[in-house]
Amino acid sequence: NTVHQLTGSGRGVLGDRKTFEVDHKYGKYYLKGTSRGGGIKTYNAYHVIYESQLPGTMVSSKTNYFLDGAAVDAHAYAEKVYDYFKNVHGRNSYDGNGAPVISSVHVGRNWNNAAWIGTQMVYGDGDGIVFRPLSGALDVVGHELTHAITEKTANLEYHNESGALNESISDIFGAMVDSGDWLLGEDVYTPKQSGDAFRSMSNPTQYDQPDHYSRYVRLPDTPDGDYGGVHINSGINNKAAYLLAEGGTHYGVNVTGIGRAKTAKIYYRALTLYLTSRSTFADMRQAAIKAATDLYGSASQEVQSVKNAYSAVGVY
Ligand SMILES: O=C(NO)[C@]12CC[C@H](CC1)C2
Numbered sequence: 001n002t003v004h005q006l007t008g009s010g011r012g013v014l015g016d017r018k019t020f021e022v023d024h025k026y027g028k029y030y031l032k033g034t035s036r037g038g039g040i041k042t043y044n045a046y047h048v049i050y051e052s053q054l055p056g057t058m059v060s061s062k063t064n065y066f067l068d069g070a071a072v073d074a075h076a077y078a079e080k081v082y083d084y085f086k087n088v089h090g091r092n093s094y095d096g097n098g099a100p101v102i103s104s105v106h107v108g109r110n111w112n113n114a115a116w117i118g119t120q121m122v123y124g125d126g127d128g129i130v131f132r133p134l135s136g137a138l139d140v141v142g143h144e145l146t147h148a149i150t151e152k153t154a155n156l157e158y159h160n161e162s163g164a165l166n167e168s169i170s171d172i173f174g175a176m177v178d179s180g181d182w183l184l185g186e187d188v189y190t191p192k193q194s195g196d197a198f199r200s201m202s203n204p205t206q207y208d209q210p211d212h213y214s215r216y217v218r219l220p221d222t223p224d225g226d227y228g229g230v231h232i233n234s235g236i237n238n239k240a241a242y243l244l245a246e247g248g249t250h251y252g253v254n255v256t257g258i259g260r261a262k263t264a265k266i267y268y269r270a271l272t273l274y275l276t277s278r279s280t281f282a283d284m285r286q287a288a289i290k291a292a293t294d295l296y297g298s299a300s301q302e303v304q305s306v307k308n309a310y311s312a313v314g315v316y
């Protein structure tokens with residue numbers, strides 16, 4: 001089915017030039033691609049006050065060159081994340097059935113955050129101190145779209161251990177799509193300070209996350225308690241995933257790395273077939289073992305490494 005793709009271009013948040021699919025109508029170009037599933041569309045929510053006014057106004061330009069860096073990155077990175085899940089995992093959009101991917105940028109006022117709100121992605125501009133516009137990080141876009149996939153599959157409840165797994169799964173696929181490192185948000189975090197990140201999967205403790213179950217942080221299941229510390233305790237499962245891919249010795253336990261690609265396949269299969277809405281960390285260990293067994297056999301190195309990675313972070 002040859003779809004006539006129109007190509008637009010622009011510079012992203014970091015000033016880097018990129019190209020992406022656009023639409024042309026009534027003499028204007030739009031950030032709307034139709035060749036991926038039900039389409040990828042990017043909106044400007046600058047004037048939006050209430051959530052009911054989302055997504056806002058579809059981003060347009062008189063030419064096929066776009067000047068809004070946050071919009072350029074939200075659109076181009078949504079294409080990359082769509083392509084990753086389609087080409088690597090055979091999944092057609094976040095629902096597996098070609099759901100349109102909708103993003104809004106310039107949401108809120110200097111909002112230091114981004115989110116999947118159940119129907120679309122929303123990105124703040126950041127305050128220029130803590131964050132620059134958050135769609136400028138491919139791992140953030142991957143993180144948010146993975147929340148949508150999780151919601152459509154395991155639907156891990158967003159609190160306590162299942163919520164920490166929900167967060168970790170989003171970090172894992174954010175890191176897989178942004179395949180150069182094990183950091184999260186490094187491209188948009190603290191623009192005035194180089195070399196730091198919002199989270200580290202290779203060394204969660206660097207940004208005050210636990211890297212062992214014995215260090216699990218019990219917090220109230222309230223907004224102020226980060227719903228039981230979902231963005232804190234995700235470090236434990238993040239460390240396990242990092243060890244599974246790269247290997248290492250952690251708290252005296254040796255893990256033989258199996259590489260990023262196999263690690264991604266194990267977590268994708270665990271997420272879509274074995275995890276459920278109330279899965280605990282112990283359930284995560286079993287789901288990963290089952291997925292690795294399906295994929296590589298019960299006597300495989302991959303299965304042994306899954307067991308060792310979870311033992312290394314104190315999850316049995
Ligand atoms: O973890 C997150 N949301 O659940 C973050 C927080 C900062 C980045 C954008 C959104 C990641």
Ligand SMILES: [Ca+2]
Binds near residue numbers: 186
């Ligand atoms: Ca990264």
Ligand SMILES: [Zn+2]
Binds near residue numbers: 143167
């Ligand atoms: Zn998240």
